[in-house]
Amino acid sequence: MSHANSTLHFNKQYDLQIAYWLLACAAVIFGMILLGGVTRLTNSGLSMVEWKPLMGIIPPLNHADWQELFFKYKQFPEYQKINAGMSLDAFKSIFMYEYLHRVLGRFIGIIFVLPFLYFYFTKRIKPGLTPKLLLMLLLGGGQGLLGWYMVKSGLVDNPDVSQYRLTAHLGNAVLIFGFIWWTALGLLSTPKPQQAGLNSFAYVLSGLIFLMILSGGLVAGTNAGHAYSTWPLMGDSFIPAGLYSLQPAWLSAFEDITTIQFNHRMFAYLIVALVLTFAFKALRAEISKPVKIAVWCLLGLLALQVTLGISTLIFYVPVPVAAAHQVVAVALLSASLFISHSFFHSSGQPN
Template sequence: MEAFFGGVSALRRAAPRLASEAFVCRRCLHERAAPRQTFKSLRQTPYLQAFRSRPAQITRYNSTSSTTQPLSPLATLSKSIGPNTTAKAPPAKTSAFPETSDKKVAYWLLGSAASVFGIVVFGGLTRLTESGLSITEWRPVTGSLPPMTLEKWESEFALYRASPEFKQINSRMTLEEFKQIYWMEWIHRLWGRVIGMSFLLPTAYFIARRRVSSRMALKLVGICGLIGFQGVIGWWMVKSGLKDDLFAPGSHPRVSQYRLTAHLGAAFICYLAMLWNGLAILRQHRLLANPAESQQLLTAMSNPALKVFRRSVAALAVLVFITAMSGGLVAGLDAGLIYNEFPYMGLGLTPPKKELFDTFYSHVPDHSDLWWRNMLENPSLVQLDHRVLATTTFTAVMALWAYTRFNPRVKALLTPGARKGVRGVVHLVWLQATLGITTLLYLVPVPLASAHQAGALALLTGTVVLGSRVWVPRRSARLVAQRLAQAHGASKAAVGRRGPDAMLRAQTGIAQA
């Protein structure tokens, strides 16, 4: 009964419109329907369609039971005539950032990485010329300007004369000689400030202009923080050389090898972050330019037969990084100035055991720290560790090359870019090994030592570039799959508009793309 009276009430409200539609001739109905909904025949009016439609189900509840009864035609008509109260689904949220970053961001990142590469090499020169302790204060803003007058130069020189390095090593240094080492350190610090500003300002611009994806925006902000943290580590390192020596008062003043290695490692990580993200953006654009061909390439890269090779490249990158950090310990302890021969160290391949694990470096009575302190603070053992790691790295690179050369399946599956990457890493490791041995034999001359440090970063760069050619980029693979799905959906839509021939032409175009 409720459904019946509801239908009657709705019918009464809609009676004027229904009368105009049900009791008008066919021609007049078509003329009136021009600005409104057009019906092909009188039988398609809502009034008649309500009686032909399948009865909807309605559930009535009472205090004891619930029954399901079909709605009457009039009740169905009232629901179709009544106002549409169904809430529309909210539109899908779209990010203000694009899916892919602009290519200009990639070129800027690679340029910033090249600048970091340069400052790492220049920092090595600053250490080799013993110029790092010439500026005894850290003034991030006012220190950007060098001394302009003789009075200011005398003030800076007075601060340096109070340092342990001047008192114990350079007590006869003149003002002109001080200026030479001061300019080296000042250029090094100014270069760091330039890198910070040339990265911070473009980062703010690219994010504000939405030229980068949301993920890349977070990465750029993280690199900015890393650059600022690198400056703090640099002063923390210099500060260690302006106080008492690491081992005993009165010995050779130098910065802490721990802090020097931390400063070097942070610079390497900052460089790798810029390099990797720049390469990732370019690779993503290259893959999205031709989704069909890129899908085949990604499928080949994901082949299980290359799983061992991909993991080996990742392990090699870690090994190269650790070897470079051990070189930082060698530099911090001046360990390259002892045992200047290769492959022997004295009378054998290793120094005597007593020299390698000397109790002098232990700081506790029970000598529980004997092993790790000798490994990190004993120059003889630190040099031996670096030799072992360098030899292991060289062997690992050659083994990886042999694996790609003499394994038929891996050789067939590797892309041309990956094969070139392997050859490049082989050339770099030979160059680095040659530089390391000659630096040791010639008592660490400044040019060779600086080239050896640059070679370590170059070898790490080659390994990461090789990894970018064999590691599967998950996000780029997902975007490629989305582009292919969109192209497939567009080809299906072409069938509805232009028939099967259009579908065939669309699929042919996708395959050719």
């Protein structure tokens, strides 16, 4: 084997190591998004009223510790206005969801930072990749701060977090996940020619699915999923009364639960129509077998997501179904990004 081929093989081996590390990080973040959804759905997010980035990893170790944490919780509006009279055992239940959510966040930081330092100091990171990894690290650190900024909004007079901050927190988590997934794909894949003409369609579809997830964040943040538990009608009609009734009208898209749920439904119909159109075009085009498989996965995940979305509504937002609805949205985005990356990569663009 020549020196050039040996070096190429050596570098490819490092790329694969980094890709597998990034995929492991992405998998844990995927679980983190699921746990975050469960934390929100069980109304557990305001059970920890302090933010201790270092000492906060130590759980309550005895009855006195639990009593102290419960006493602190009682000083805030959620207990006083919603959970007055709550037992210590009930508090333990909601506390553990939020505690595990925060601990998993710290764990993600560890499994990202330590391997990054190892790869960096052993010079295994190829040129141009280090800035991307540092950006991931920056976004991850910002996510922790954004999480606490969100929690703080519910520790005032109104015991509910801001839907704007919750949507930003969810959106940043999905952005980090997508960024890591895309980067790992660039390290794993080799360019294969795909039929031109679908590139822009694939990119737009990925962007719209991301916006759809943000729309879901607004639904979760305002509890708009409880507003109408019927489908395909909202109450007695397809277009409910009172849409965009706030002043100014655009504010309704962010603060009126009827408008928020209606927009989420309309966004869903748009995504379904576009995915079906894209799949029809893609499966008739000259695309590689992995991309064809990804298109079929996209269709399967879409069918599952629609089923979960309708079930979430008509069964009045059961926690397992609603949590699955959130996390399958991220899986749908993953499949879409894989397809987009395949077109992006095959067109000769950089990773």
